[in-house]
Amino acid sequence: MEKLPVPLLELKSVTKFFGANKVLDDVDLSINDGEFLTLLGPSGCGKTTLLRLIAGFERPTTGKVIMNGKEISHLAPNRRAVNMVFQQYALFPHMTVFDNVAFGLKMKGLPKDEIEVEVFRALEKVKMNMFYLRYPSELSSGQQQRVAIARAFINNPKILLLDEPLSALDYRLRQEMQIELKELQRDLGMTFVYVTHDQEEALAMSDRVAVLNEGLIEQVGTPIQIYEEPKNMFVAKFVGEINVFDGMVIKVGDNDFETIVEGMFYRLRKPSTFDVVRGSKIKVLLRPEDLLVSKVNDPEAEAPDNALRGVISFLVYKGRTVDLWIQTAGGNMVMATQFFNEDDPDIIYEVNDVVNVSWIKDWEVILPDA
Amino acid sequence: MLKSTDNFCRQAVLYFIFIWFGIMVFAPNLLVLLASFLSRDPVWYLRLPLNLQNYAALSDPQLMSVILKSLNLAFCTTLFCLLIAYPFTYFIARFAKEYRALFLMLIIVPFWTNSLIRNYALISILSENGLLNTFLIKWGLISQPLKLLYTDLAVFVGMVYTLLPFMILPLYAVLEKLDLNLLEAAEDLGAGATAAFFRVIVPISLPGITAGCIMVFLPALTLFYVSDILGAADSAIVGSVIRDQFVVIKDWPVGAAINIALTIFMLFLLHLYYKSGNSVDQEQPIW
Secondary structure, eight states: OOOOOOEEEEEEEEEEEETTEEEEEEEEEEEETTOEEEEEOOTTSSHHHHHHHHHTSSOOSEEEEEETTEEOTTOOGGGSSEEEEOTTOOOOTTSOHHHHHHHHHHHHTOOHHHHHHHHHHHHHHTTOGGGTTOOGGGSOHHHHHHHHHHHHHTTOOSEEEEESTTTTSOHHHHHHHHHHHHHHHHHHTOEEEEEESOHHHHHHHOSEEEEEETTEEEEEEOHHHHHHSOSSHHHHHHSSOOEEEEEEEEEEOSSEEEEEETTEEEEEEOOSSSOOOTTOEEEEEEOGGGEEEEEOSOTTSOOOTTOEEEEEEEEEEOSSEEEEEEEETTSOEEEEEEEOOTTOTTOOOOTTOEEEEEEOTTOOEEEEOO | OHHHHHHHHHHHHHHHHHHHHIIIIIHHHHHHHHHHTSEEETTTEEESOOOSHHHHGGGOHHHHHHHHHHHHHHHHHHHHHHHHHHHHHHHHHHSOHHHHHHHHHHHHGGGGSOHHHHHHHHHHHHSTTSHHHHHHHHTTSOSSOOOOTTSHHHHHHHHHHHHHHHHHHHHHHHHTTOOHHHHHHHHHTTOOHHHHIIIIIHHHHHHHHHHHHHHHHHHHHHOHHHHHHHSOGGGOOHHHHHHIIIIISOOHHHHHHHHHHHHHHHHHHHHHHHHHTGGGTTSOOOO
């Protein structure tokens, strides 16, 4: 039997008001020991507030924060076994890198020689040991970032909280740091709770992702679940690109149902998440990379079964892939990402090409039409 | 082409600053220095020959006791100003922007009235039948009016009152910029309120503290009219002594010598500060 992981931290129906403004709405969330959990959402969705609730900078208006079975909702930040990496790093400008990283251990009252060993060990992990005598103003933002991370994890917290730590870095550095952070997390075996609005970052780094919107958790799941099985339209649209088709259910069978999409007849597998009712409207969702595009040589010929006829209205060449925007006969704009196939070099798309658009059966996501 | 005009402008500004400093700072001080080595003349105030006699006057025990008393007053004034101004400024700096502007305005408004007149106003508060005594008696806290005016305490009150804004403004300049995230970071790393205050806020605001202390301490030694208006006959401060040498006794060389001695003492204090403050100079000083 699979053993259920014991949650390290639980948020139980946490609601937070700032004045009359409801920032978090009855949030339930469990964080498992050792996992990399990302809180993903647009700005103003409450993700930073959620992080600050865990850190202790905010108190829940109602609800509980529970760590290892003990309620800590009203415990001050300096009494919680969590540490935070701030968005703007918040390094102490009057202290050297060494003193910044040593601050937490000094507060704990560790002996000096022990602090020294620990600080250099931490700085080595973030490759900053050469810079221990520098002041934050003498470091690049990437280096400041590393110091801020070392300053937090050196205290060996139960949870390390990271508030959009990479947002101030340029694209290249961000990519590097994503990998390094993930490696660091594995190396330390520490629970990371990471806040970001960047869905790519969330998918790349996390064990689990919690998607937030307007103070509500829309979905919690692995990156694959979030991307491939979005529970609702918000998650589907926020995480990655997606094409949305309207459908009408015309017949419901045991395992599949029949529907009309863009004037075409389709037989699709019944979704497990809700009951498909005859005559109801549904949404059929497809990722751009799940669409198959084939050029039509004879535009007079009828489109084959399960294919939509369309015209390429513009395309964006991206090196490894090409993004096609296809105007369908039904008047919708569909985006399809095609990988270049080494074996088939003659596939060169051009604007105004007539194409058939289809997809591999069962790769679609069916959602009720809200 | 552009570069050379650019260069010219920079040069011009530099020259202007040098000339300005030369006329306004260097020349006057040089004149005082020169005067301190000249001899007294009953008509022309100064005459040759050069001598060191004037500095011998510094060893006068009476002058020495005035200097010590004056230093004590200046020290107490500075400390008290800091103790009042720091929390006050800290809380102002935490207010919303529009309120901050208002508070700063209220601090600056009294400057528009001559500080001499404001010190005269203190007389009506501190005198035997003044506002303070009247209220204290009315509330039954005392039965006899207190002797406040023409005491060292009154001089102290006058000094603090006059110089407080000079402590508040430089403190405000640093505390307004204080990044509150730093406080949260300190707290997050296990620091209680006291530790966060002394290990983070105070060190970061040290440039403001120093600037404020210098701006209060120096005038507190020399603002003679405060002790003239509010003090007793023996409340004279260094400033009064220098003033008397120049205006009453008309012994300019000795007055200049005391002045030079005071300047050297100040420079010595500044030197001590810079030597001790190497580690905090990371943040640019605000003056």
